[in-house]
Amino acid sequence: MEQFEINRYLKLDLFGLDASFTNSSLFMVIAFFLIIGFLTYAMSNRSLVPGRLQSVAELSYEFVANMVYENTGKEGMKYFPFVFSLFIFVLVLNMLGMIPYSFTVTSHIVVTFALAALVFVVVTGIGFARHGLGFLKLFKPEGLPAALVPIIVPIELISYLIRPISLSVRLFANMMAGHTLLKVFAGFVVSLGVAGVVPLIATVAFTGLEFLVAFLQAMIFAVLTSIYLNDAINMHDHH
């Protein structure tokens, strides 16, 4: 479908890798400047009693801060900037995708998988940095009978390895499916003539739902990141 197509605006070849500046890159850059611009502008007054924009900025900060604190405890707050950046980036990308004629960056699995792989690498790195080889105990629950080791350890290992896949598939599938659904329903509006009112209503309703999904998926991405962080910091225990 046209809305998912990648257009190269600026062809660029980096040692045989296609590093062209595409519409996807453009929207990521737009999101980046929107976030930086909004947060800087909203906090420029730094008033004790926040104004409207400052409230929004503070609300988003507190929302993510609470999420990280609830899931990882005090230790995890060190990694708050990481989770906040991911959350706000995914959220703005999802929301930008809701504007007609815009491009939904998160509807491509390359992008979401890159983000999920980043989370995976960072979390695994933190785990090994904090616990050394003891981090491998994550795959062998305490008190596990020796007979069950050949079954449980591979299962635990796979359940750890599929995290980046489920994290990326979830975000990409939700965004792509939602936009496709909207397009399909909107396509019926014209072809059905007067009866097109029905799909029109459905389209309006789904648009509302899509906004909710856009927010929810950003939130789930951030929640799961902090849950994975908790595993790396506290090894499965809930602080």
Place this chain on the structure above:
Amino acid sequence: MSDGDPEKGLGRGVLSAEDREAFKSRAGEIDRRLSEAKARYAPKPDARQRGQAMGQGLKIAVELVVGVGFGAIVGWWLDDVLGTRPWLMIVMVLLGFGAGMLNIIRTAQRLQAQAEAAQMAAPSVRDADRDEE
């Protein structure tokens, strides 16, 4: 009440027919009042909560599919490399299914813990079992 009457020949703890009827009607009355009170105190599901529930559902569905899919692909690849078709694929699909299940159970446990914490913190709903404390 006739259960204290030894002439009737009924032992302690045995109810006569009319006592049983009375007991049943009282139990029914309690049941009715309980469900009324539950309906009154139950929080109304708003759109946001429903949306979150939907998010949780999708989250869990994806987990299951990805586990099996990952197992199948890795098993297929290992079979190709080691020439053991189809055994490793079968094993890996089963293990992947187990891994997906494990992730789902962990998610469900976390949700359960959150729900219990939220219920304990809710001031409007009193838990009858905890009154003695």
